[in-house]
Amino acid sequence: MKKVIISLIMMFGIISSTSLAGTLVINTDTSDAAPKEAFEYIIKKFEEENPDVTVKWNVFDHEGYKQSIRNFLNTDPPDVANWYAGNRMLPFVRAGLFEDVSDIWKDSGWVDGNLSENMEHAKKSMTIGGKQWGIPYTYYQWGVYYRKDLFTANGISVPTTWDDFVAACATLKAAGITPITIGSKYLWTTAGVFDYLNLRTNGYEFHMDLTLGKVPYTDPKVQAVFDKWDELVKPGYFLENHAALSWQEALTPMVNGEAAMYVMGNFAVAPLKEAGLRDSNLGFFQFPEITPGIPMAEEAPTDTVHIPSKAKNKTDAKRFLIFMSRADVQEEINKILGQLPINKNSSVKKGDPFLAAGLNMLNNAYAMAQFYDRDAPAQMASEGMKGFQEYMSNPDRRQKILERLEKVRQRVYK
Amino acid sequence: MFPTPIHQRPIINQYIYKVFLPISLIIWLIPIFGILMTSIRGLGDITAGNMWGTPSEFLLFSNLYDVFTNTPMIKYTLNSFKVTIPTMLGAVALSCMTGFALARYKFKTNLIIFFIFIAGNFVPFQILMIPVRDLTFKIGLYNTITGLVLFHVAFQTGFCTLFMRNFIKALPQELIEAARMDGASEFKIFWKIILPLTRPAIAALCVLIFTFIWNDYFWATVLIQGDHAMPITAGLKSLNGQWITAYHLLSTGSIVAAIPPVIMFFLMQKHFIAGLTLGATKG
Numbered sequence: 001m002k003k004v005i006i007s008l009i010m011m012f013g014i015i016s017s018t019s020l021a022g023t024l025v026i027n028t029d030t031s032d033a034a035p036k037e038a039f040e041y042i043i044k045k046f047e048e049e050n051p052d053v054t055v056k057w058n059v060f061d062h063e064g065y066k067q068s069i070r071n072f073l074n075t076d077p078p079d080v081a082n083w084y085a086g087n088r089m090l091p092f093v094r095a096g097l098f099e100d101v102s103d104i105w106k107d108s109g110w111v112d113g114n115l116s117e118n119m120e121h122a123k124k125s126m127t128i129g130g131k132q133w134g135i136p137y138t139y140y141q142w143g144v145y146y147r148k149d150l151f152t153a154n155g156i157s158v159p160t161t162w163d164d165f166v167a168a169c170a171t172l173k174a175a176g177i178t179p180i181t182i183g184s185k186y187l188w189t190t191a192g193v194f195d196y197l198n199l200r201t202n203g204y205e206f207h208m209d210l211t212l213g214k215v216p217y218t219d220p221k222v223q224a225v226f227d228k229w230d231e232l233v234k235p236g237y238f239l240e241n242h243a244a245l246s247w248q249e250a251l252t253p254m255v256n257g258e259a260a261m262y263v264m265g266n267f268a269v270a271p272l273k274e275a276g277l278r279d280s281n282l283g284f285f286q287f288p289e290i291t292p293g294i295p296m297a298e299e300a301p302t303d304t305v306h307i308p309s310k311a312k313n314k315t316d317a318k319r320f321l322i323f324m325s326r327a328d329v330q331e332e333i334n335k336i337l338g339q340l341p342i343n344k345n346s347s348v349k350k351g352d353p354f355l356a357a358g359l360n361m362l363n364n365a366y367a368m369a370q371f372y373d374r375d376a377p378a379q380m381a382s383e384g385m386k387g388f389q390e391y392m393s394n395p396d397r398r399q400k401i402l403e404r405l406e407k408v409r410q411r412v413y414k
Numbered sequence: 415m416f417p418t419p420i421h422q423r424p425i426i427n428q429y430i431y432k433v434f435l436p437i438s439l440i441i442w443l444i445p446i447f448g449i450l451m452t453s454i455r456g457l458g459d460i461t462a463g464n465m466w467g468t469p470s471e472f473l474l475f476s477n478l479y480d481v482f483t484n485t486p487m488i489k490y491t492l493n494s495f496k497v498t499i500p501t502m503l504g505a506v507a508l509s510c511m512t513g514f515a516l517a518r519y520k521f522k523t524n525l526i527i528f529f530i531f532i533a534g535n536f537v538p539f540q541i542l543m544i545p546v547r548d549l550t551f552k553i554g555l556y557n558t559i560t561g562l563v564l565f566h567v568a569f570q571t572g573f574c575t576l577f578m579r580n581f582i583k584a585l586p587q588e589l590i591e592a593a594r595m596d597g598a599s600e601f602k603i604f605w606k607i608i609l610p611l612t613r614p615a616i617a618a619l620c621v622l623i624f625t626f627i628w629n630d631y632f633w634a635t636v637l638i639q640g641d642h643a644m645p646i647t648a649g650l651k652s653l654n655g656q657w658i659t660a661y662h663l664l665s666t667g668s669i670v671a672a673i674p675p676v677i678m679f680f681l682m683q684k685h686f687i688a689g690l691t692l693g694a695t696k697g
Contacts, residue, residue: 032656033484062656064639248659252463267657275461 029065086370141358181259183250191372204297213413295366490649513578534572
């Protein structure tokens with residue numbers, strides 16, 4: 001006990017003595033191995049470049065952070081906190097808990113080059129009410145991962161239009177191959193498909209209006225999305241029994257050549273390669289166009305850093321955000337994470353065709369959606385994804401499901 | 415004698431027994447065998463759907479290395495000991511005293527108190543989840559090893575008291591009366607006469623409580639949030655990656671987590687079996 005007290009006193013001593021110099025308190029949810037390593041690296045680098053600043057870094061459990069952040073932004077605000085772009089940051093912006101950082105985006109001369117230009121494609125997802133509220137530092141692409149060898153064997157080329165895509169599914173199905181694998185046991189995989197169908201059928205703005213609760217789920221435009229979905233579900237182009245499998249278990253048919261495509265995030269590549277697929281038989285393509293002329297927005301969940309409006313050391317916090325926006329820093333972070341930098345001047349690890357394809361696709365994207373469960377509020381997202389899964393198992397119940405979701409929408413967005 | 419030993423049963427029953435014993439044994443052991451097999455695989459095998467076939471690589475040592483280097487597994491193990499041993503000592507010490515009092519003293523509410531102890535065993539702990547969480551939070555013990563230990567002691571004392579009370583009740587009353595005649599104080603009777611005689615029961619209880627608490631997952635996840643106090647059972651989930659469920663590491667970690675209770679069992683096997691039957695037959 002005595003030892004504990006002594007060490008407590010010493011700890012307080014250290015904290016109070018360092019707080020005299022520039023102490024920068026950073027809270028993150030990077031409890032997983034790679035994100036933790038990435039932050040260890042950049043904090044060390046930041047301290048080396050700014051010897052007058054001492055960083056105090058608190059790592060929270062990934063899941064627990066979602067609760068903790070509500071508390072600490074009010075009661076014990078750090079100087080920098082990480083969070084997510086898009087509608088996920090909306091409640092904090094509305095409550096006045098995040099600092100407006102538009103001046104960093106406008107390039108106040110601190111940054112190498114013009115930030116708004118280097119990150120133009122990600123600006124929309126950081127903007128609420130015409131202002132920017134944080135700096136994005138990493139994201140990853142979603143799209144269609146496919147077996148190149150199965151496509152070649154069946155004479156299919158990479159589809160760029162919806163008709164080609166459906167035709168490719170029909171060919172694969174006729175050849176006895178499941179066209180699209182999916183594991184919907186934990187629901188969220190279905191949201192990836194829904195998001196892309198909506199983004200391609202109705203466009204980014206409509207998708208945002210829907211996830212913000214401005215449009216009813218019974219809207220004809222939502223019906224149109226399900227009409228497209230019907231074209232895949234009704235002929236049985238998705239894996240059977242998908243409701244019994246996790247996303248990971250649904251990789252197995254693809255590894256074994258029983259399924260050809262997977263609408264997924266880039267994190268699927270690592271386990272697929274570990275299971276024996278190579279760049280020669282595993283490929284990636286952008287989700288095909290549905291309504292011609294609609295600008296192509298992509299699904300790219302983005303991680304961001306913010307300054308709480310009650311932060312004590314905003315000067316150093318801004319230095320840290322500018323540091324995080326730099327091309328060379330983003331390059332290093334994302335090398336560790338195996339994800340994509342947002343700054344256009346960063347490059348990615350050479351020799352990874354998936355990262356290269358993702359980088360190219362996202363740099364030219366019209367806008368980024370953050371994924372259904374980040375764009376829509378938690379309650380709506382969980383009911384919505386339940387509905388999508390139910391629909392994929394019983395497409396005939398579509399009308400009832402949409403009416404139910406509409407009721408949920410009216411309750412959630414009151 | 416009940417049950418009748420198998421070699422005294424009709425011959426046909428003996429054959430049925432001999433056929434079905436190995437079959438049920440195999441069915442019983444399949445999950446454990448599955449965990450052992452998975453712990454030597456790599457993630458590639460699992461993703462490719464090779465769950466029961468020959469592993470394509472032998473990765474037990476690299477999995478073990480990952481388990482101990484990627485996560486604070488050593489810390490989790492230490493935490494488990496820090497939770498289990500004080501709980502074991504606390505619950506057994508308390509129940510020796512309550513058991514003695516309830517077995518040997520006649521007072522009005524004796525039976526009622528005893529029933530309360532027993533009734534505590536029948537409260538499903540899921541019901542207690544929110545009140546206990548709130549209670550520990552208000553006392554300031556939420557997310558601490560002390561909080562978890564105190565709760566476990568409180569909850570296990572009910573069962574332990576039932577066990578000890580029945581055991582002490584079965585001891586001959588004459589021993590105690592003889593001690594009283596010689597002028598021993600009540601505490602001395604407890605300390606010099608009852609405790610030495612209940613040694614087998616104490617040993618059995620210790621083994622039981624050790625395994626109960628070591629295997630606890632539920633309360634560890636309810637009352638503990640951070641790595642600093644997380645026991646190994648709940649800590650295993652940190653072996654998963656950000657996206658991936660690392661079944662191979664989870665299996666290896668589970669085997670590591672299962673080793674201490676298994677060692678405890680083999681060291682104290684006699685007491686363990688005695689413990690399971692003691693409370694049931696006496697009293």
